[in-house]
Structure formats: C-alpha cells, structure tokens
Amino acid sequence: MMSSRRARAFAALLIGAVLLAAVVPLFAQDNVDVYGRPLPDDSAPYADQVWTQLCDSTRTESSLSSVVSVYTRICGDAQVFDRFGDSLVDLDENLNLIPAAAESWSVSEDGLTWTFNLRPGQVWSDGTPLTMNDYVASYRFMVDPVNAYDFVWMWQGTIAGWSEAVAGEIPPEEIGMVAVDDLTLEVTTDGPAPYLPGTLYFWPPLQAAALAEFGPDYLLDPATAVSSGPFILTEFVPGDRVIIEANPTYNGYRKPFLREMRGIYGDQLNGSFLAFQNYDIDQVSYVHLSPADFEIVAADPVLSANYRPNFGDFRTDYLLFDTFTAPFDDVNVRLAFAKALDREAIVANVVGEQFAIPAYSFLAPGFPASDTDGSLQSIQGFDCPAAQQLLADAGYADGAGFPAQELKLRGESESRANWFVAAAASISDCLNVDITVNNQEFSAYMEGLLARPTTTQFGAVSYGMDYLDPSNMLGVWVSTGRHSWRNAEFDTLVEEANNFTGDPMERLEMYKAAERILVEDVGGIFLLHRIQGNLFQPYIAGECFRPDNQGVGALHWGNDWCWGSFYITADVANYPTYRSR
Amino acid sequence: MGCPPNCGLASGKPLHKITRFEHEPISAISTNALLSPFPSVLYFMINFLLRRLLALLFVLLIVSVLVFFLMNAVPGGPFSLGERGYTPDALANLERKYGLDKPVWERYLNFLRGAVVLDFGDSFAVAGNPPVTAVIARVWPITLHVGLYTIIVSFGLGFIFGLVAAYYRNGWIDNVVTLIATAGTAVPNFIIATWLLLIFGYQIGWGQPSKWIIPPILGTGNAILSWDYFLPVITYALLPLGLVARYTRASVSDALNADYVRTARAKGLSERSIMFRHVLRNAMIPIITVVLPQIPNLLTGSLFIEVVYGINGLGKFFVTSITNKDYPMIMGLVLLIAFFWSITYLVTDILYALIDPRIRVGGRSRA
Numbered sequence: 001m002m003s004s005r006r007a008r009a010f011a012a013l014l015i016g017a018v019l020l021a022a023v024v025p026l027f028a029q030d031n032v033d034v035y036g037r038p039l040p041d042d043s044a045p046y047a048d049q050v051w052t053q054l055c056d057s058t059r060t061e062s063s064l065s066s067v068v069s070v071y072t073r074i075c076g077d078a079q080v081f082d083r084f085g086d087s088l089v090d091l092d093e094n095l096n097l098i099p100a101a102a103e104s105w106s107v108s109e110d111g112l113t114w115t116f117n118l119r120p121g122q123v124w125s126d127g128t129p130l131t132m133n134d135y136v137a138s139y140r141f142m143v144d145p146v147n148a149y150d151f152v153w154m155w156q157g158t159i160a161g162w163s164e165a166v167a168g169e170i171p172p173e174e175i176g177m178v179a180v181d182d183l184t185l186e187v188t189t190d191g192p193a194p195y196l197p198g199t200l201y202f203w204p205p206l207q208a209a210a211l212a213e214f215g216p217d218y219l220l221d222p223a224t225a226v227s228s229g230p231f232i233l234t235e236f237v238p239g240d241r242v243i244i245e246a247n248p249t250y251n252g253y254r255k256p257f258l259r260e261m262r263g264i265y266g267d268q269l270n271g272s273f274l275a276f277q278n279y280d281i282d283q284v285s286y287v288h289l290s291p292a293d294f295e296i297v298a299a300d301p302v303l304s305a306n307y308r309p310n311f312g313d314f315r316t317d318y319l320l321f322d323t324f325t326a327p328f329d330d331v332n333v334r335l336a337f338a339k340a341l342d343r344e345a346i347v348a349n350v351v352g353e354q355f356a357i358p359a360y361s362f363l364a365p366g367f368p369a370s371d372t373d374g375s376l377q378s379i380q381g382f383d384c385p386a387a388q389q390l391l392a393d394a395g396y397a398d399g400a401g402f403p404a405q406e407l408k409l410r411g412e413s414e415s416r417a418n419w420f421v422a423a424a425a426s427i428s429d430c431l432n433v434d435i436t437v438n439n440q441e442f443s444a445y446m447e448g449l450l451a452r453p454t455t456t457q458f459g460a461v462s463y464g465m466d467y468l469d470p471s472n473m474l475g476v477w478v479s480t481g482r483h484s485w486r487n488a489e490f491d492t493l494v495e496e497a498n499n500f501t502g503d504p505m506e507r508l509e510m511y512k513a514a515e516r517i518l519v520e521d522v523g524g525i526f527l528l529h530r531i532q533g534n535l536f537q538p539y540i541a542g543e544c545f546r547p548d549n550q551g552v553g554a555l556h557w558g559n560d561w562c563w564g565s566f567y568i569t570a571d572v573a574n575y576p577t578y579r580s581r
Numbered sequence: 582m583g584c585p586p587n588c589g590l591a592s593g594k595p596l597h598k599i600t601r602f603e604h605e606p607i608s609a610i611s612t613n614a615l616l617s618p619f620p621s622v623l624y625f626m627i628n629f630l631l632r633r634l635l636a637l638l639f640v641l642l643i644v645s646v647l648v649f650f651l652m653n654a655v656p657g658g659p660f661s662l663g664e665r666g667y668t669p670d671a672l673a674n675l676e677r678k679y680g681l682d683k684p685v686w687e688r689y690l691n692f693l694r695g696a697v698v699l700d701f702g703d704s705f706a707v708a709g710n711p712p713v714t715a716v717i718a719r720v721w722p723i724t725l726h727v728g729l730y731t732i733i734v735s736f737g738l739g740f741i742f743g744l745v746a747a748y749y750r751n752g753w754i755d756n757v758v759t760l761i762a763t764a765g766t767a768v769p770n771f772i773i774a775t776w777l778l779l780i781f782g783y784q785i786g787w788g789q790p791s792k793w794i795i796p797p798i799l800g801t802g803n804a805i806l807s808w809d810y811f812l813p814v815i816t817y818a819l820l821p822l823g824l825v826a827r828y829t830r831a832s833v834s835d836a837l838n839a840d841y842v843r844t845a846r847a848k849g850l851s852e853r854s855i856m857f858r859h860v861l862r863n864a865m866i867p868i869i870t871v872v873l874p875q876i877p878n879l880l881t882g883s884l885f886i887e888v889v890y891g892i893n894g895l896g897k898f899f900v901t902s903i904t905n906k907d908y909p910m911i912m913g914l915v916l917l918i919a920f921f922w923s924i925t926y927l928v929t930d931i932l933y934a935l936i937d938p939r940i941r942v943g944g945r946s947r948a
Contacts, residue, residue, distance in 0.1 A: 057887075057891070057893070057901075058900075058901040059901075059905070060659070060706035060907070063708065146678070147674075147678070148671070148674040148678035148679075150667070150675070152670075166668070238707055238709070238893075239893040266891040267888045267891075271889065274779075441904070443657030443658060444655070446663070447657045449666070482664075482666050
C-alpha cells in the first residue's frame with residue numbers, strides 16, 4: 001500500500017504528465033494539417049500549403065463536377081474540379097485499378113453483374129454519411145435525357161438500360177445500377193464488360209440530397225456546396241477565381257496536405273509560362289508551353305529538372321480519310337500516303353524527340369495490346385519508292401491526275417498545326433500531289449467529320465484514352481465511331497474482345513489482331529504518339545513523383561490519389577512566390 | 582483654305598462644311614414644325630429625337646435578324662466539343678435542353694419576344710447557365726471601370742498633346758507628340774501589352790492587388806484607382822490617345838491658319854480668347870467626328886486586354902461567345918453594341934448642333 005502522501009504525489013505526477021502530453025504537441029507539432037497530421041519534415045508551414053493554377057478565361061464552363069459535364073468543367077486544366085468526392089476506383093502510378101471510395105469489387109460468374117463495396121465511415125461535409133445512393137443518384141442524373149449529359153456514350157452498350165434511358169425509352173430509375181444497401185452497389189451490364197470498373201474511375205458523386213434540393217449547380221455556391229472529397233468550395237467567381245480548401249470532414253483515401261487550391265483565370269495559352277516564371281502559379285501543362293518556352297526550360301537546369309514527362313492519355317495524332325469515296329476508297333492510295341509520311345524526320349526536326357515518338361499504329365507503347373514488338377512498324381513505315389509505286393498502281397503515276405487535297409485540322413495550335421503542315425509536305429514531296437492545309441475551327445471540324453456522309457475527305461486529328469482499355473481506344477474506329485472507314489472483320493474482333501471474359505491475355509491478342517487490320521487497311525495514317533508532361537515549381541513535392549515501373553516519376557493521367565500527396569516544401573521561402581507578396 | 586469665302590466675318594463663327602446632315606428630310610420636319618403650337622426649335626428637336634429613336638429600333642431589328650440567322654448558318658454548334666461527337670439521342674437531348682430543336686424562325690420569334698423585355702435567354706457557356714442580362718450586369722461594371730479610365734487618359738492627354746503640338750507645330754514638341762501618336766496607332770496593343778507585362782508586371786512586379794493609386798474613399802469601399810488598372814488602361818489608351826492627338830493637332834492647326842483667326846488677331850483679341858472662342862470651337866467638329874465613335878469600343882471592352890491582364894470583364898465575351906457558339910450571349914452583346922453605336926451617333930449629331938448653332942439636326946439651320 002502506498003502512503004497517502006505518496007499516492008497524492010503520484011496522482012499529481014500523473015495529472016501533470018497527462019496535461020504535458022496534451023499541451024506539448026501543440027507546440028512541438030505546430031505544422032500539422034487540417035486533419036491533425038504532421039506535415040512532412042521538409043514541408044513549408046501549413047499556411048503556405050497553397051496550390052495555384054491558371055484557368056482559361058475563354059472556355060465554355062458549366063460545372064465543377066464531371067457528373068454534370070465533362071467537356072465544360074470549370075477550370076478544366078487546373079485540377080480544381082472533381083475534388084468534392086471520390087470515384088469508386090482510382091489508378092496507381094502504373095495505371096492499375098486501385099480502391100478509392102469503393103474498398104473492393106467483384107463480378108458474377110456470367111460477367112454481367114458487378115458488386116462494389118463502399119468503404120464505411122465516409123461522410124459529407126454536412127455530417128451525413130456518403131452512401132451508394134449518392135452514386136446511384138449521380139449516374140441517374142447523367143443518364144436522364146432532361147440533363148443532356150455530354151458524356152453519355154461512356155456506358156452506352158455497357159450498363160444495362162443505359163442507351164434506352166438516354167433515348168427516353170425507359171426512366172433513369174430502370175438502368176442497371178442499384179444500391180442494394182448504403183454500402184453496396186450493384187451494376188448490371190448488357191453483356192460481359194471486363195473493362196467496367198475502369199470506366200467508373202473519374203466520376204466523384206454528387207450528394208443525392210443536395211441534388212434533389214438545389215439541382216446540380218449546388219456545387220457552384222459555397223452556401224450550398226457539400227463535399228465528401230478532399231476539398232470543399234469556398235469561393236467561386238465565374239471568370240475570375242475558384243478557391244477550394246481542405247475538407248476537414250474528409251475521411252477518404254487521399255487526405256490532402258495542401259490547405260488550399262486556387263484556380264485563377266487568365267490567358268492560359270499565352271500567359272501560363274509568364275505567370276509560372278513570375279511564381280504566380282505552381283504548375284503548367286505541356287499544352288500551354290510554346291516551343292520557345294520549351295527552349296528556356298531545356299536551357300535551365302532547375303526548370304528542366306522539374307519538367308516531368310509522362311504518358312498522359314496515350315494520345316496519338318494521325319491522318320484520316322473518307323474511305324467511302326474516291327480517291328481514298330482505294331487502299332493502295334491510302335497506303336501510298338502512309339508510306340510517303342516520313343515520321344522520323346518530322347518528329348526529329350519539327351516536333352522534337354522529347355515531345356513525341358513516331359507512330360506506326362494507333363495504340364501507343366505501354367497501352368494494353370499495343371504493338372510492343374514493332375511487328376506493325378513496316379506496314380505504314382516510310383518508304384517513298386514503294387509509296388510512288390502504290391500510287392501508280394492506283395492509276396496516279398507520279399501523282400498525275402490525282403485530285404488536289406485539303407488536309408483539314410481541328411483548331412490546332414500553331415505549333416501542332418506545323419506538325420501536320422510537315423506531314424502534308426512529306427506526302428506531297430514524295431508523291432507529287434497537291435495538298436493544302438486548312439486549320440478549321442474546332443466545332444466546325446467536328447461537325448464535318450461526324451456528318452454522314454462526311455465532309456472531311458482528308459483530315460488530321462488526335463485521340464487519347466478515356467479509360468485504360470483497348471475497348472476505349474479501338475472503339476473509336478468501329479464503323480459506328482467517328483471515322484468514315486469500315487472493316488467488318490475489325491468490328492467483329494473489337495466487339496468480341498469487348499465482351500470476352502476469358503483469359504485477359506487472349507483478349508489482348510484479339511485487340512492486337514484488330515489493330516493490325518486497322519493498320520493494314522489504313523483506316524488512318526499514324527503520325528506520332530505524344531509525350532506529355534507538366535512543369536512544376538521546384539518547391540512541389542509528394543509521393544506522386546515516386547517512379548513507376550518504367551522509372552517515370554510524374555503526375556500520370558488519372559492518378560487522382562496524387563492530390564493527397566502533394567505538398568509545398570520549405571524551399572518555397574527561397575522564391576518570390578505569390579505566397580510571400 | 583479652312584473656311585468658305587463668306588464664313589466668319591459677319592458672325593465671327595465660321596461654318597465648317599458638314600455633309601452629314603444634308604440627307605435629313607427637311608420638308609417633313611418643316612411641315613410638322615408649321616403645325617406645331619410650340620416653338621419650332623423645341624418641337625423640331627423632339628421630333629428629331631423621336632425619329633432617331635424609332636430608327637434605332639429599326640436598326641436593332643435588322644441587326645438581330647442578320648446576326649441570328651448568320652450565326653445559325655455557321656458550321657459547328659455549341660455542343661461540337663467532344664472527341665467522339667454525340668450519339669443522335671445524346672445530341673437530341675442537348676438540343677432539346679437548350680431549345681435548339683425548334684426551327685430557326687421559331688427560335689428567332691422566341692428570342693424577339695424575350696428581347697422586348699430585355700430577356701435574351703440563358704448563356705450556354707457561362708457556369709450555371711445564368712441569364713445573359715445577369716452576366717452583363719455582373720461583368721460590365723468592371724469593363725466600364727477600365728473604359729472610363731481609358732477615356733479620361735486617352736481623350737484628356739490626347740487632346741492636350743494635340744493642342745500643344747498644333748500650337749508649337751513643326752517644333753520638337755510637335756515631333757514628339759507625332760511620334761507618340763503614330764506609335765500608339767501603329768503598334769498593336771498585344772505587342773504593347775506583352776512589353777508592359779514583361780517590363781512592369783514581371784520585372785518590376787507592378788500590377789499586384791491591393792496597391793492603390795487612389796485608395797477607397799471609405800475604408801471598406803472599392804478603390805478609386807489601383808495599380809491593377811494601370812497597365813490595362815495604358816495599353817488600352819494608347820490607340821485612342823494617338824487618334825485624338827493626331828486629329829486635334831490637325832484640326833487646331835487648320836483653325837490656327839484660318840482667315841478668321843488672322844482677322845481676330847488683327848482686331849486685337851488676346852491669344853487666349855482666340856484659342857478658346859474661335860480655334861477650339863471650330864476644331865471640335867472634326868475631333869468629335871473621330872473621337873466619339875471610340876467610346877462604344879472603350880466602354881464595351883477588348884478581348885485581348887481582358888484576357889491578358891486577367892480582367893473579368895465584358896470584352897472577352899465578344900469573341901469567346903462566338904467561338905463557343907453561345908447564341909444567347911452573342912445576340913445580347915450584338916444588340917448592346919448596336920445600341921451603343923446608334924446612341925453615340927445620335928449624341929454626336931446633337932453635339933454638332935450645340936457647338937455650331939448654324940448646324941441643325943435634319944439639315945435646317947437657324948439662319
């Protein structure tokens with residue numbers, strides 16, 4: 001037995017220790033985030049954990065959520081949209097699907113029913129729990145014809161009843177998407193769709209209650225905005241600024257170190273690099289860097305060390321034809337054009353080898369089912385004498401009698417337009433045919449391309465993936481797609497592969513066979529695969545930059561988890577950034 | 582020779598040849614004036630204003646018809662944004678949502694019905710699809726702010742420069758003013774803006790928020806003039822400043838060489854009196870002719886100035902609403918511009934009459 005004096009002393013010591021334990025962290029760990037986590041050792045004070053990007057002040061804008069619109073997202077390049085919830089799945093740096101809001105998923109034996117299990121404990125900023133009903137409400141919103149969603153094609157022919165609901169033949173409530181309970185979502189598909197989880201990765205949900213009460217624009221007003229994601233809206237002045245801050249109630253898989261993200265509007269195309277050099281913004285996408293800007297970046301060791309190339313969306317630039325009318329209804333003519341294109345010279349001398357690699361097929365290296373062994377390379381590879389012979393075989397020896405062509409471009413920037421000017425020159429020089437280049441306005445080009453019969457006899461365009469599966473990239477070439485090229489064998493192969501539930505490797509072989517048909521039948525002439533990239537300020541750090549299995553440390557397309565890893569290092573104090581002004 | 586043979590000597594107020602009013606139907610106005618129990622000048626003015634306002638409505642109607650049908654004839658629509666395009670069902674849904682599923686003539690009539698009560702519809706391209714009038718009401722004051730400063734700077738400095746250059750014509754001051762005026766009109770403002778941004782915005786760090794030239798009058802009010810406006814106003818003002826300076830110099834020089842100025846000097850009038858009572862008054866007519874039409878441009882903004890300097894104003898919508906195929910916004914802005922130009926010419930005509938009493942709207946003079 002302790003004496004009472006000792007007992008009192010012990011009690012006092014205990015209370016003191018408890019008080020000390022409570023108070024010391026307040027002093028020792030003053031650099032903590034909104035979740036009480038200490039920031040990384042080399043981070044700047046929490047007050048400086050702000051990220052700013054430039055938004056394009058000339059674009060059409062409608063929403064901060066991809067559920068409302070994909071093509072007209074606010075600050076579309078500035079990464080401040082879709083931060084108000086988590087998609088069911090995400091991609092890791094190697095582009096493998098990883099759990100996000102859903103902790104697991106499975107598919108029935110017949111491949112027609114998918115079950116997603118929501119990670120428990122996730123809440124909205126108003127305190128209500130995040131449930132699968134929110135996801136169901138969001139998908140029903142997208143499919144409802146009244147809302148005229150601009151990305152409905154994503155699940156047409158995939159989710160059961162989706163196409164019928166878009167056409168207004170059945171109500172949105174009847175699509176194959178049901179919340180079995182608060183934490184379980186069941187998705188039924190028209191046929192086996194092994195790629196389905198990948199299509200669900202960039203649609204954070206809207207809150208069903210807010211959607212019902214305020215409509216989809218509730219996210220545009222801080223007074224009505226709620227969030228189950230890492231950030232919440234604090235200010236939105238259309239055309240001026242968007243400010244979001246860390247959501248303290250967020251309980252998901254990507255809690256941010258960043259305290260605030262800002263999108264400020266300006267001359268994104270011409271002003272991004274200037275703003276970056278002035279430390280007004282923290283990141284610039286490669287599309288907003290001119291060739292002259294890149295020369296500056298390349299010459300500066302700090303800038304070049306912080307330019308991080310990546311695969312991006314595996315975008316391929318290519319030439320296309322109206323293969324239903326002469327002269328491009330003749331495969332010899334198409335192949336002649338393909339073999340007259342000196343891709344290596346164009347990439348080396350016009351584009352720059354750091355920004356692209358020559359393309360001989362549609363799927364870029366690294367993309368599933370791509371031509372990794374180079375077996376397709378010789379089909380469309382540059383061979384001017386062979387090209388001339390093919391054109392002669394088609395009845396246009398030395399280009400004689402070949403109708404003058406206009407190569408239409410889709411509102412390309414000046415530097416990208418030069419790629420296609422060089423492509424036209426290469427073909428023209430080799431085949432002695434007359435080609436002029438017409439850089440059309442974007443929507444006028446698309447209207448001409450999609451018209452049936454098309455008004456684009458000869459054009460150039462690019463395409464990048466929406467989800468990491470060949471069904472997406474090759475799907476654009478099926479006869480119901482955007483091109484005036486048709487090959488029944490190709491259609492059948494792609495369709496069968498899309499619904500194939502057997503060995504994944506066998507499925508990829510089916511896509512490879514389909515792509516071979518595309519290349520041999522010259523549905524398009526493949527010019528280059530882009531190497532994309534982002535220029536970051538030197539004081540940006542985070543796990544996001546850990547190397548992938550190719551050794552590339554970058555912000556990859558679709559790596560939404562990255563935004564939970566970025567932080568501002570203490571090095572920011574050495575730069576005259578907007579934070580210190 | 583700056584003056585007709587009989588000008589100036591009798592009244593001391595020489596008449597410049599103004600052809601603009603010679604097309605007005607004098608007979609109709611005269612007949613109305615005879616029937617009026619009111620003094621003819623007042624009646625004449627009211628009659629003129631009413632006719633011009635009616636003509637303005639007619640102009641707006643014609644402009645609206647032309648623009649509405651032209652913009653619908655242009656290839657591409659507001660929804661041709663996707664990489665893949667839309668399926669027919671999806672496109673039909675979009676067109677239904679924005680009322681584009683109806684025939685063009687029906688849409689025009691719907692537009693016209695709304696326009697009568699200043700309802701131009703909802704913007705397709707601004708977040709939340711707000712009414713066009715709400716967008717204009719929100720962003721136009723910002724553009725007006727820049728525009729008014731620009732008018733003050735360009736018209737004020739341009740007039741002074743032109744006046745001084747004319748007075749000291751062919752001297753070094755004249756040469757300097759001519760150089761500034763020529764540079765202002767010849768160098769595109771996107772070149773000027775880039776240099777100003779590079780020198781002042783980037784190197785010196787001007788253009789930062791919360792740096793006031795004239796701070797808010799009330800502690801919590803808006804600033805009267807901040808550095809935020811400095812670079813855009815300078816960029817924007819150089820062209821009209823050059824124009825005003827050049828025309829002021831030319832007009833004042835003509836007037837200074839005129840016979841009536843020589844006569845006034847011979848009569849012993851002071852230089853100040855000559856300058857303000859004779860020279861400036863006569864020089865104002867050509868200046869007004871050139872300068873006033875600059876005002877609608879300056880008050881409705883410029884895409885380039887606003888985008889480069891990050892001003893959330895109205896100007897950028899003039900181009901972006903067209904490129905984005907934002908039909909309601911296009912119509913609202915075109916009518917706003919047409920209205921402004923019509924009003925500007927009306928005001929110009931009235932100012933002519935005020936400056937030279939012998940010039941009468943409708944071609945009727947007091948003499």
